[in-house]
Amino acid sequence: MAMLLPLTVDELLTTTRAVRKRLDFTQPVEREVILDCLAIAQQAPTASNMQNWHFVVVTDPAKRAALAEIYRKGWNIYLTLPVAAPNLTFPNPAHQAMQPRVTASARYLADHFHEVPVYVIPCFMGRSENQPAVMQSALWGTVGPAAWSFMLAARARGLGTVWTCIHLFFEEEAAQVLGIPFAEVTQACLIPVAYTHGTDFKPGWREPLSTTVHWDTW
Ligand SMILES: Cc1cc2nc3c(=O)[nH]c(=O)nc-3n(C[C@H](O)[C@H](O)[C@H](O)COP(=O)(O)O)c2cc1C
Numbered sequence: 489m490a491m492l493l494p495l496t497v498d499e500l501l502t503t504t505r506a507v508r509k510r511l512d513f514t515q516p517v518e519r520e521v522i523l524d525c526l527a528i529a530q531q532a533p534t535a536s537n538m539q540n541w542h543f544v545v546v547t548d549p550a551k552r553a554a555l556a557e558i559y560r561k562g563w564n565i566y567l568t569l570p571v572a573a574p575n576l577t578f579p580n581p582a583h584q585a586m587q588p589r590v591t592a593s594a595r596y597l598a599d600h601f602h603e604v605p606v607y608v609i610p611c612f613m614g615r616s617e618n619q620p621a622v623m624q625s626a627l628w629g630t631v632g633p634a635a636w637s638f639m640l641a642a643r644a645r646g647l648g649t650v651w652t653c654i655h656l657f658f659e660e661e662a663a664q665v666l667g668i669p670f671a672e673v674t675q676a677c678l679i680p681v682a683y684t685h686g687t688d689f690k691p692g693w694r695e696p697l698s699t700t701v702h703w704d705t706w
Contacts, residue, residue: 490521490645493687503689504640507648508597511682517606521645522681526608529638535626540614541634542673544666546607554665555655555678556602562657563598582693597650597680604680608649609666610635611673631676639679648684651677 495503526543534540546552566572574591578584597604612631616624639649655662655678662678663670 490524492644493646495644500640500644502691504643505689505692506650507684508593508650510685511604511648511680512685513600513603513605513682515683517647517681517683521647522606522608525638525641525645528641529634532634532637534630538630540612540627541631542611542613544609544611544668546609546666547605551665552604552607553602555607555662558658558662559601559655560598562654565657566654580695583695586693601680604682606681608638608679608681610676610679611668612676613673615671615674628676635677635679642681646683646687647681649679649681651679653677
């Protein structure tokens, strides 16, 4: 059993950051700690108790290198989109001030993707394209909480993670690298995993709660 960091539940929930620059590429990640975190992920809620989740763990250097190239191809497309972090503007100066840091951090990850020792790719059976919202909610709402539970369990064990979706510009190509049957299985995201340089992380800045809560009516 890996040692758990002395974090309260609220500290764990508020300090599990998108970790990129503080990933330690040199420290090996034990298979057991990944399996411990995935066993915790499996306790997430699941639509119709289908337990429709699969986790592809990638440690093979050649496969990681191939996926890193796919990620970098996607990164170049992402940068051209209006929703890319460097192209967004926010009225709140504190929010706006975060964007250069997020961009620099994301660029660092893109540059060093192949060096991350473990990737975890949560998947679900089926494809959500062209499904009604109720079915999409069931599929994504099952895999999302499981992936986040994995990330929380990883943080509790001194590991850093970040939810990434940019490789999905070329999901089919990534499926070929990993032998995933693309027509039947959807990759939800790709989570790079590594031990972190230090374990002290702070809560992130968020818009005031009052701007996002709608009580009884929108
Ligand atoms: C749905 C989703 C997709 C994301 N995709 C990427 C990605 O492809 N690459 C990346 O570096 N970060 C990605 N992120 C991480 C966000 O950029 C990060 O959560 C955000 O900058 C806020 O940082 P924080 O989570 O530490 O507060 C993604 C996060 C989410 C929730």
